């Protein structure tokens with residue numbers, strides 16, 4: 001496979017060029033048991049090894065993948081599982097993403113929290129014991145822009161060890177402003193690396209531009225953020241090819257921004273307003289194979305398993321690859337302080353609070369960690 005990296009001559013901004021999605025699918029399906037065994041036997045794994053580990057041929061060797069994933073996770077991360085909670089700030093969005101409850105076409109109660117309301121919600125999470133929060137909003141810069149995020153981060157940074165965001169794409173200098181205000185990580189998911197599916201499910205708004213979306217993680221890293229989060233929404237296209245594309249994206253970012261921490265999320269489609277039906281089924285066994293394969297390919301990547309997944313599955317995966325869990329989540333702006341609030345982004349499946357998730361992690365012999373960063377490490 002040729003190098004996926006090209007350099008744009010005009011701006012020196014690197015662009016990721018991925019092979020066609022169908023080519024990735026085919027590469028994976030051509031792998032047989034011999035390639036899987038060879039991939040399992042190697043210490044450092046190539047993109048071809050990742051393809052083998054994602055293949056149907058690897059399914060019969062899932063216990064071997066799990067064992068190695070557990071071993072590598074223990075070597076690189078110890079017994080630590082980080083905990084965080086999302087804080088939804090706004091349900092306004094200008095995009096038309098068919099799979100999302102916040103899509104502009106959906107008739108749901110919309111709300112953007114005032115700074116005071118957002119602070120109140122954050123205080124609730126702080127009192128519940130969270131030290132890491134993820135600020136989430138739909139993509140509607142006119143309703144919630146950089147000034148808002150900057151001010152909110154300044155108000156919250158003494159209460160939280162880590163503040164991440166999952167909002168609309170921003171300019172490099174805007175990410176740098178937010179980093180200075182105390183935000184250290186940005187999640188920006190491609191949703192699907194299949195260009196054709198991407199165009200079919202993103203019907204309008206700035207997010208409909210596949211290439212524009214793909215360039216954001218590199219921009220975040222260049223702005224100096226401590227961590228960038230990648231992700232594919234599972235249920236839109238071939239999950240195996242999504243895994244290989246994620247691996248290519250990770251490897252490319254590692255070369256480009258070796259000091260930036262990388263994480264990957266694996267959200268499986270959940271019921272949401274709009275009633276979108278998954279285009280492909282991704283079972284727990286599939287999700288596990290994807291997690292193990294990426295752990296074997298990139299030993300240092302943080303792997304996130306959210307409350308979209310049910311308690312039984314999340315507990316079963318402790319120690320086998322994931323390094324970060326959400327807990328006590330609500331996907332409605334204002335939903336922590338007001339249990340009657342309406343208009344969620346999607347339904348969650350694990351309703352346990354922080355203490356309950358932490359207890360489950362301890363019961364498996366692992367350490368639930370609420371704090372893995374301190375502002376003292378960060379120049380302001």
Ligand code: SF4
Nearest residue numbers: 093095097100103138
């Ligand atoms: S996925 Fe994000 S961008 Fe798309 S409609 Fe939902 S909130 Fe908006």
